[in-house]
Amino acid sequence: MLIGCVLAGSLSVSAVSANQGSIFPDTGQSHRYDTQGKVLLASDDVLYQGQDASQQGNPLRYRDNGDGTISDLNTGLMWQKAHVLKRRNLKKTHEHVSRMTLGGYSDWRVPTIKELYSIAHFDGQLIKPGESGQRQPYLDFNVFEFQYDPRLAFAGQFWSSTLYVKNDIQSFSKHGGLQGGFGFNFADGHIKAYETGLFFDGTVIKPSDRMFVPGCYVRAVRGTTSLYDMDYVDNGNDTVTDRSTGLMWAKNDSGKRMNWVEALAYADKADLAGYDDWRLPNTKELQSLVDYDKTSFPAINTSFFNTSLRDFDSENNSYYFWTSTTQGDFKWTANYISFAQAWSKKNSKATEYFDWHGAGAQRP
Structure with a gap:
């Protein structure tokens, strides 16, 4: 059960140059879908700006x-x-x-x-x-x-x-x-x-x-690759640059929960630090921020990124972040990354939630 998602930090790929040793790979997603799981034509994207398949990454x-x-x-x-x-x-x-x-x-x-x-x-x-x-x-x-x-x-x-x-x-x-x-x-x-x-x-x-x-x-x-070194620089303007990937991120999350269409629009309309090309990250880009070695929640470097939640002790304060990538098995849904517990139940009749899949899990 998805309790609700917090918008992930938007990013701008044009603000900095990519790491010269390795090139961050795209997701390969080629089709865009609406919230009913129907393929979107190029002229039908008013509510879905910034969806993964509409962005040109490194093939x-x-x-x-x-x-x-x-x-x-x-x-x-x-x-x-x-x-x-x-x-x-x-x-x-x-x-x-x-x-x-x-x-x-x-x-x-x-x-x-x-x-x-x-x-x-x-x-x-x-x-x-x-x-x-x-x-x-x-x-x-x-x-x-x-x-x-x-x-x-x-x-x-x-x-x-x-x-x-x-x-x-x-x-x-x-x-x-x-x-x-x-x-x-x-x-x-x-x-x-x-x-x-x-x-x-x-x-x-x-x-x-x-x-x-x-x-x-x-x-x-x-x-080896240097893409996932998480070599961050605080730019002093509410943005953080990861020199490993060449991506620039918003330092703060959205501070409120929203559905996927709202999250796409929120990122698309963002005007931060003088840049207007912000977007919702695709699923590989967002996953690159997960700190899997950190022994506490949330699974992100809080020396550089601010988090709107302080407690991570139940499914009611889950810390899920939207991506721009739709999920192929359920095309009316999008991927999210959990930066705290990935809550789930034993079965549909159970009432108790557990951290079933772990902070850093990706689910639709």
Whole structure:
């Protein structure tokens, strides 16, 4: 259940130059939708200014190296091309990747969640039985291999190396609860924290604990990028520049909740620090601000960004931020990033909320 969203800091990509070492990749989204999920024509955007697909970003660019590896020409990272249908817990995943010699390289590793998210392609859609259309993963499947789980088509979770360090996930109390590790689901386009195979205090989950740990897939990476260093500069005019990405952000959030159409208009009409080209960030841009290593809420650097909320202890003060990117599975919705707990319930009949997916989760 979405309690309400706070507008994310708008940004201007023309105010500063992009990082010269790496180029921030676009989402790949090519279609715009209204709040009924219908495709918008170019002349039908009066209420939807600034939607992701109407903005020109840096196109996703890859090179197939012919040896089972793919080079990302934007970030400079090298990726495993294949999708191996083998699920492992996070510890076994790290062990598996450390032994890889794909392409003659031995420095493969599990990607961070920001690195993994960089190859997401938001023209994806997971078509449900009985619906028209053709499913396609949230990934450039002309470049990368991807296979849907033959039993559960929506189960396309891939591990990142990024642990959820702020608290445990879901609703278990044993050994401090469950430890979460972030992953991206290339089948349904969500970032969530998944059970790593450990309790939050580091205790290994054993069969006798009767905890189901399904595990995730992995797409290994090698190399480095400076895009996610979060190298901020306070410009002294209520804006903050991230020298890593070349993006300029509003220092303050909107201070009030609004729906998505209102948020698009709010950003489009903003006139801040002498710039008039502010817009709602796309989902990759906004996710670049998440501080996954911070052990407290909110998951953003509060030395540079001001937050309108001070308490983050219940679903009533959730801290969700809109993006300009619509969600392919539910085209009448848009993605948001949670900068505090990503509240959810066990099922529709339950009444108690838990931090199910973690600060830094992306959901529609």
